[in-house]
Amino acid sequence: MEGHEAEFQTLATAFEAILIAKNYGRGVVVRDEAHPLRFYAVRNWTDAKSAEKCHADPDVQAITSKLYQIARVTHVVNGVRRPDMLRLLLDDRRARIEADRRTGFDRRMKDSGNPAGADRRAGRDRRIGPRRLRDRPGEVDLVSAARRAREFAEATYSRFKVGAAIETADGTVVTGCNIENATYGLTICAERVAMFKALSEGHRMFTRIAIVADTESPTPPCGACRQILWEFGGNLEIVLANLQEETGTHQLKNLLPLPFDARLL
Ligand code: THU
Numbered sequence: 001m002e003g004h005e006a007e008f009q010t011l012a013t014a015f016e017a018i019l020i021a022k023n024y025g026r027g028v029v030v031r032d033e034a035h036p037l038r039f040y041a042v043r044n045w046t047d048a049k050s051a052e053k054c055h056a057d058p059d060v061q062a063i064t065s066k067l068y069q070i071a072r073v074t075h076v077v078n079g080v081r082r083p084d085m086l087r088l089l090l091d092d093r094r095a096r097i098e099a100d101r102r103t104g105f106d107r108r109m110k111d112s113g114n115p116a117g118a119d120r121r122a123g124r125d126r127r128i129g130p131r132r133l134r135d136r137p138g139e140v141d142l143v144s145a146a147r148r149a150r151e152f153a154e155a156t157y158s159r160f161k162v163g164a165a166i167e168t169a170d171g172t173v174v175t176g177c178n179i180e181n182a183t184y185g186l187t188i189c190a191e192r193v194a195m196f197k198a199l200s201e202g203h204r205m206f207t208r209i210a211i212v213a214d215t216e217s218p219t220p221p222c223g224a225c226r227q228i229l230w231e232f233g234g235n236l237e238i239v240l241a242n243l244q245e246e247t248g249t250h251q252l253k254n255l256l257p258l259p260f261d262a263r264l265l
Contacts (some may be wrong), residue, residue, distance in 0.1 A: 169205030
């Protein structure tokens with residue numbers, strides 16, 4: 001949260017001190033130069049048991065409860081690495097000397113917030129933000145998120161439940177489901193619910209949307225949703241899936257040729 005950066009860093013330092021004092025492991029917090037309100041907390045646990053003990057430790061909980069009041073956790077990525085104390089110590093030294101050694105020439109900084117988004121990427125991994133998190137253990141799986149959102153669908157009249165999950169440029173996932181009501185006409189699709197939720201939470205850059213329905217053939221977004229997704233999300237990657245598998249990936253520009261948008265006004 002803006003204005004709480006110093007407090008955040010003080011709490012993070014106290015957290016790191018406990019990790020070392022109680023031999024739970026090591027920790028370092030790196031500030032993202034491109035996004036001053038974003039921090040990456042990297043923790044190397046001594047072992048899995050230590051991580052568990054640390055989470056249950058009241059001293060740690062006292063710090064984390066304060067941390068969570070001033071900062072939002074958007075990603076937790078778990079990875080396992082062979083224990084290698086020398087390496088851990090070296091990493092720790094390097095972390096202290098070069099807390100954040102990225103410079104203005106760093107490609108990732110230039111990419112951040114680039115409106116060309118998906119178009120600009122050459123490969124699946126060339127993307128802005130925490131791109132290396134993709135396909136790693138602990139990664140938020142967009143299709144699974146859409147499947148879970150679908151469970152909340154209010155589809156009393158059509159019985160056709162749809163779930164959607166939209167990924168923002170910073171890796172946040174916002175979900176939606178279709179919501180029907182007695183007037184029928186005021187129904188809103190899962191995709192627009194997801195997009196409006198994301199917009200209302202301040203997100204403005206998007207990379208992908210997953211859409212899930214319980215159908216054998218793909219359920220693509222309706223015309224109204226294509227328009228809204230295009231206007232606010234640009235050329236999104238659209239991942240279609242049913243409850244078992246992915247049924248296709250498309251670029252929004254191909255689903256909405258010759259679009260009407262603000263450029264024409
Ligand atoms: N629906 C969606 O939520 N998304 C789509 O892509 C297609 C249709 C919803 C609207 C309505 O509640 C139900 O599915 C049947 O049209």
